[in-house]
Amino acid sequence: xxxxxxxxxxxxxxxxxxxxxxxxxxxxxxxxxxxxxxxxxxxxxxxxxxxxxxxxxxxxxxxxxxxxxxxxxxxxxxxxxxxxxxxxxxxxxxxxxxxxxxxxxxxxxxxxxxxxxxxxxxxxxxxxxxxxxxxxxxxxxxxxxxxxxxxxxxxxxxxxxxxxxxxxxxxxxxxxxxxxxxxxxxxxxxxxxxxxxxxxxxxxxxxxxxxxxxxxxxxx
Amino acid sequence: xxxxxxxxxxxxxxxxxxxxxxxxxxxxxxxxxxxxxxxxxxxxxxxxxxxxxxxxxxxxxxxxxxxxxxxxxxxxxxxxxxxxxxxxxxxxxxxxxxxxxxxxxxxxxxxxxxxxxxxxxxxxxxxxxxxxxxxxxxxxxxxxxxxxxxxxxxxxxxxxxxxxxxxxxxxxxxxxxxxxxxxxxxxxxxxxxxxxxxxxxxxxxxxxxxxxxxxxxxxxxxxxxxxxxxxxxxxxxxxxxxxxxxxxxxxxxxxxxxxxxxxxxxxxxxxxxxxxxxxxxxx
Numbered sequence: 001x002x003x004x005x006x007x008x009x010x011x012x013x014x015x016x017x018x019x020x021x022x023x024x025x026x027x028x029x030x031x032x033x034x035x036x037x038x039x040x041x042x043x044x045x046x047x048x049x050x051x052x053x054x055x056x057x058x059x060x061x062x063x064x065x066x067x068x069x070x071x072x073x074x075x076x077x078x079x080x081x082x083x084x085x086x087x088x089x090x091x092x093x094x095x096x097x098x099x100x101x102x103x104x105x106x107x108x109x110x111x112x113x114x115x116x117x118x119x120x121x122x123x124x125x126x127x128x129x130x131x132x133x134x135x136x137x138x139x140x141x142x143x144x145x146x147x148x149x150x151x152x153x154x155x156x157x158x159x160x161x162x163x164x165x166x167x168x169x170x171x172x173x174x175x176x177x178x179x180x181x182x183x184x185x186x187x188x189x190x191x192x193x194x195x196x197x198x199x200x201x202x203x204x205x206x207x208x209x210x211x212x213x214x215x216x217x218x219x220x
Numbered sequence: 221x222x223x224x225x226x227x228x229x230x231x232x233x234x235x236x237x238x239x240x241x242x243x244x245x246x247x248x249x250x251x252x253x254x255x256x257x258x259x260x261x262x263x264x265x266x267x268x269x270x271x272x273x274x275x276x277x278x279x280x281x282x283x284x285x286x287x288x289x290x291x292x293x294x295x296x297x298x299x300x301x302x303x304x305x306x307x308x309x310x311x312x313x314x315x316x317x318x319x320x321x322x323x324x325x326x327x328x329x330x331x332x333x334x335x336x337x338x339x340x341x342x343x344x345x346x347x348x349x350x351x352x353x354x355x356x357x358x359x360x361x362x363x364x365x366x367x368x369x370x371x372x373x374x375x376x377x378x379x380x381x382x383x384x385x386x387x388x389x390x391x392x393x394x395x396x397x398x399x400x401x402x403x404x405x406x407x408x409x410x411x412x413x414x415x416x417x418x419x420x421x422x423x424x425x426x427x428x429x430x431x432x433x434x435x436x437x438x439x440x441x442x443x444x445x446x447x448x449x450x451x452x453x454x455x456x457x458x459x460x461x462x463x464x465x466x467x468x469x470x471x472x473x474x475x476x477x478x479x480x481x482x483x484x485x486x487x488x489x490x491x492x493x494x495x496x497x498x499x500x501x502x503x
Binding site: 013014015016018019022023077080081082085086091168169170171173177178179180181182183184185186187188189190192193 | 294295296297299300303320323324327385403406407409413414415416417418442443444445447448451452454455456457458
């Protein structure tokens with residue numbers, strides 16, 4: 001069998017490409033929603049973590065330590081088969097909750113690290129010049145924070161996309177699961193897995209590309 | 221604090237100097253064993269299997285403990301492992317082996333497999349689902365008696381055209397009827413596979429469709445990794461798990477693959493275990 005014929009049989013025949021696209025859609029959906037909620041929750045956690053109210057600071061610290069130290073698959077299975085087992089939540093929703101929680105812990109730490117890298121004197125100078133707290137944050141802290149956090153944040157997004165490949169354990173058919181199904185059916189695991197890897201790689205480079213494009217637009 | 225950390229690091233470095241090789245490598249007892257790949261079972265572990273094999277060797281005076289079991293969560297992973305030489309053989313069923321051989325001629329079934337085992341396939345349910353288990357048992361017996369199981373075996377296993385997939389199965393739908401959620405893996409073609417369009421199919425699905433029709437219940441198939449089936453069942457995310465294995469052997473206990481809190485139905489299919497090897501150079 002010719003290689004191109006084999007590729008056709010594995011990835012295109014009988015609408016196989018549509019199934020792959022569907023798996024890709026699930027992966028992108030879970031990743032995008034988790035990124036959105038994870039970033040919002042992570043920013044809040046960071047606010048608590050660097051804030052002056054000790055109980056919230058401790059809560060944030062404990063949360064970040066536990067979640068960052070736990071494998072995301074364990075957390076996913078614990079939530080789906082344990083905590084939310086009787087709630088009737090869809091597996092996709094539980095996956096979004098899990099990955100949002102996980103991403104939040106990482107985002108909180110990356111924001112805190114970026115904040116620590118900032119020169120406090122600049123904010124103080126802005127305040128002396130009559131800027132309000134909000135103005136100082138918006139005009140002095142935030143632009144620098146975004147610039148410092150950006151490279152690590154894009155890695156977090158790429159990591160998140162890769163973490164979602166374990167959702168097959170909670171009955172979700174994502175890109176990885178589709179690739180596994182095709183490999184089991186066609187008996188061509190190497191080619192199929194390589195194909196799946198290329199799709200994940202393309203997704204990652206799309207993220208890098210978007211960040212690059214935004215940097216260029218801003219002239220950085 | 222800095223002094224304390226420095227002191228700790230110095231201590232760690234001193235201790236690490238003693239970690240070098242002593243010239244003798246620890247003996248790996250399993251190094252000489254044949255690594256045998258298997259799809260993750262519902263409950264049985266690698267250690268359990270090692271124990272069974274030792275027991276079989278003691279009882280039946282055959283050489284089988286020379287195998288070291290390695291579990292894989294999917295058929296794709298197991299195939300990749302055997303192709304890469306991570307395992308030497310893979311254990312599967314005769315029907316699955318026939319399907320694999322038709323699609324990938326570089327695989328070969330070992331003829332001199334020292335001992336042949338037959339496994340029966342059952343539904344696994346939670347222990348409080350005795351009513352559903354009894355209904356399933358009745359349907360299975362009826363299907364055996366009227367020849368339906370034999371017909372499905374022919375249609376979905378023995379008579380499928382070489383190199384092709386079994387035909388898709390239409391699952392029954394009854395308005396307002398209860399739904400049985402069934403976990404399938406897609407890792408045991410042609411018994412349990414997922415077609416190119418993403419729908420679960422195969423012999424097991426055909427059996428389920430017939431069960432649904434006879435019980436007047438809807439059947440919802442939920443695809444899941446092999447390793448997560450027991451968790452899905454006990455946490456009530458699914459009602460039935462497809463393929464739980466019951467070994468037909470005097471030496472291996474019947475409940476070797478049955479987790480606590482789980483009950484099994486009557487067997488609906490039996491198949492022989494075979495070992496397969498991969499010959500990379502074969503065309």
